[in-house]
Amino acid sequence: MVLKVLVADDISMLGLQKLDVLANTEVVIRVGMTESELLEEVKDADALLVRSQTQVTAAVLDAARRLRVVGRAGVGVDNIDVAHATKKGVIVVNAPDGNTIAAAEHTFALLMSVARYIPLAHRSVMAGEWKRKNFIGVELLGKTLGIIGMGRIGTEVALRARAFKMKILGYDPFLTEERAAELGIVKTDLETSIRQADFLTVHTPLTKDTRHLINSEAFASMKKGVRIVNCARGGIIDEVALCAALEEGKVAAAALDVFENEPLPADSPLKEAPNLILTPHLGASTVEAQEQVAISVAEEVAHILADEPFKNAVNLPALSAEQLTVLSPVLELGEQLGAFMGQLFSGDLADVQITVGGEWTKQDTGFLSRTVLKGLLAQGYADEVNYVNAPTIAAGIGLSVSDVKQARSKVYTSFLSVSASVSGVRHTVVGTLYNGSRPRIVEIDNYRIDAEPYGSIIFTYHMDQPGMIGKIGSLIGEAGVNIASMQVGRTESGGEAIMLLCVDRMVPEDVVTNIAKVAGVRKVRMLQLA
Numbered sequence: 184m185v186l187k188v189l190v191a192d193d194i195s196m197l198g199l200q201k202l203d204v205l206a207n208t209e210v211v212i213r214v215g216m217t218e219s220e221l222l223e224e225v226k227d228a229d230a231l232l233v234r235s236q237t238q239v240t241a242a243v244l245d246a247a248r249r250l251r252v253v254g255r256a257g258v259g260v261d262n263i264d265v266a267h268a269t270k271k272g273v274i275v276v277n278a279p280d281g282n283t284i285a286a287a288e289h290t291f292a293l294l295m296s297v298a299r300y301i302p303l304a305h306r307s308v309m310a311g312e313w314k315r316k317n318f319i320g321v322e323l324l325g326k327t328l329g330i331i332g333m334g335r336i337g338t339e340v341a342l343r344a345r346a347f348k349m350k351i352l353g354y355d356p357f358l359t360e361e362r363a364a365e366l367g368i369v370k371t372d373l374e375t376s377i378r379q380a381d382f383l384t385v386h387t388p389l390t391k392d393t394r395h396l397i398n399s400e401a402f403a404s405m406k407k408g409v410r411i412v413n414c415a416r417g418g419i420i421d422e423v424a425l426c427a428a429l430e431e432g433k434v435a436a437a438a439l440d441v442f443e444n445e446p447l448p449a450d451s452p453l454k455e456a457p458n459l460i461l462t463p464h465l466g467a468s469t470v471e472a473q474e475q476v477a478i479s480v481a482e483e484v485a486h487i488l489a490d491e492p493f494k495n496a497v498n499l500p501a502l503s504a505e506q507l508t509v510l511s512p513v514l515e516l517g518e519q520l521g522a523f524m525g526q527l528f529s530g531d532l533a534d535v536q537i538t539v540g541g542e543w544t545k546q547d548t549g550f551l552s553r554t555v556l557k558g559l560l561a562q563g564y565a566d567e568v569n570y571v572n573a574p575t576i577a578a579g580i581g582l583s584v585s586d587v588k589q590a591r592s593k594v595y596t597s598f599l600s601v602s603a604s605v606s607g608v609r610h611t612v613v614g615t616l617y618n619g620s621r622p623r624i625v626e627i628d629n630y631r632i633d634a635e636p637y638g639s640i641i642f643t644y645h646m647d648q649p650g651m652i653g654k655i656g657s658l659i660g661e662a663g664v665n666i667a668s669m670q671v672g673r674t675e676s677g678g679e680a681i682m683l684l685c686v687d688r689m690v691p692e693d694v695v696t697n698i699a700k701v702a703g704v705r706k707v708r709m710l711q712l713a
């Protein structure tokens with residue numbers, strides 16, 4: 184099958200060339216599609232690449248029957264319905280670092296512009312005027328700059344402001360005193376930054392907490408003559424309140440690169456507001472940034488389509504290449520244990536407990552529950568479930584999942600235990616790795632066992648009595664199926680026992696039925712693992 188990568192926004196060719204590593208792939212560039220064109224084009228797309236213009240709505244995601252990844256050549260993913268993508272198992276990746284410097288430099292260009300009215304003075308000269316007195320600005324030296332959001336861009340803005348010898352206040356819930364001291368800035372609360380700033384710049388994402396963070400109440404508490412910049416997201420600053428504050432002179436000047444509605448509507452009141460400088464979302468628009476974000480996101484998409492490790496997913500926990508090298512056999516064990524459990528104990532699942540034990544507790548095993556759940560839920564959700572949506576599907580069916588770490592292990596150096604209530608009965612499967620890389624099942628409920636969790640498996644619960652192995656083995660042999668290995672386990676002589684037979688292929692249904700009829704067999708299951 185030919186893979187289709189649909190490019191819906193203007194993305195640098197230098198990046199798109201990175202997709203050439205994919206065999207059998209068609210890159211379809213359709214910039215500026217209408218919504219209905221997008222709904223049609225996305226139907227058979229395996230990947231969709233966008234910037235901030237294309238709205239990747241729930242309807243777009245629902246129309247996409249094969250979509251595995253949405254790649255955002257930039258930072259903000261507010262044009263993508265990430266929650267819906269997660270539900271549908273579609274990975275969303277962005278390019279978080281590529282445009283940081285471009286956005287920080289554009290912020291600085293706007294800070295200088297609000298200090299010295301440069302675009303307004305330019306417009307005046309172009310209109311034939313020479314009004315030097317109208318454009319008396321202020322210096323940055325010694326002024327207080329308030330930065331709301333001290334992430335990548337906020338930090339770069341702070342570093343540049345230090346060169347201008349500004350006093351810098353930073354507000355960010357994740358900013359520590361140590362980090363602030365390291366950057367040479369003062370950590371404050373939101374109100375202090377807003378109240379004391381001569382210049383205020385916002386660098387947060389747009390969330391329900393940051394929408395209209397800077398509103399009329401905030402403007403009221405600011406210094407008269409404050410200058411304001413938004414090069415982050417439209418809507419962080421309330422545009423109506425900003426217009427009013429500019430009209431009354433509370434705000435001396437402001438600059439916006441981003442807007443509540445983009446493109447800016449022709450009748451926007453922002454166009455009439457005094458001392459307001461507008462740029463059309465240019466923060467990331469440098470040659471360097473566009474090349475970097477395009478390369479980064481195209482490489483990520485290529486990795487995802489080739490089933491290789493990737494790192495910038497916004498709807499999956501991050502795993503570095505080093506972590507992946509160490510953890511991949513553990514993750515594989517998790518998925519196989521989940522699948523084994525899901526197929527062996529069918530019924531109403533509730534209350535899954537995933538316990539990591541021994542040496543593995545020293546690793547970041549946050550991803551592990553996704554692999555276990557993917558294996559476990561594959562029984563009921565086959566092709567639908569993947570690492571992205573496994574927790575969402577689990578939550579959707581009311582399955583509570585707890586992750587436990589148990590540093591001490593009496594028996595194994597490291598182990599993984601999956602325990603769940605199935606139709607009211609608690610079952611546990613324990614696995615470990617042999618030689619650090621070969622997954623083994625070592626316990627099933629109270630039975631000790633040693634089996635590889637792969638391929639076709641026949642599993643029985645039966646009475647521990649002479650002749651059982653021979654009878655069951657004969658039925659399988661008569662069906663022409665080879666037995667590769669056999670494991671038995673019992674808790675006491677003459678009690679109930681288990682048998683796990685790895686066979687070269689699935690045995691026919693009627694053979695399974697005949698095994699179930701052997702006297703002393705209580706239950707038989709045919710499992711098919713990857």
Ligand SMILES: NC(=O)c1ccc[n+]([C@@H]2O[C@H](COP(=O)([O-])OP(=O)(O)OC[C@H]3O[C@@H](n4cnc5c(N)ncnc54)[C@H](O)[C@@H]3O)[C@@H](O)[C@H]2O)c1
Binds near residue numbers: 282355357393440
């Ligand atoms: N204008 C442009 O073209 C352009 C270019 C790049 C990025 N951006 C936008 O700039 C913003 C920042 O990007 P970044 O790469 O620095 O992101 P980032 O994730 O590195 O930083 C965002 C910071 O905001 C903080 N934050 C979140 N909620 C907050 C709140 N309520 N109050 C204070 N701080 C809060 C976070 O803790 C984080 O440190 C994003 O909205 C991004 O989309 C715009």
Ligand SMILES: O=C(O)[C@H](O)COP(=O)(O)O
Binds near residue numbers: 234256258259260468
């Ligand atoms: O979030 C971002 O990366 C910026 O807003 C850039 O958006 P753009 O890719 O549409 O220029």
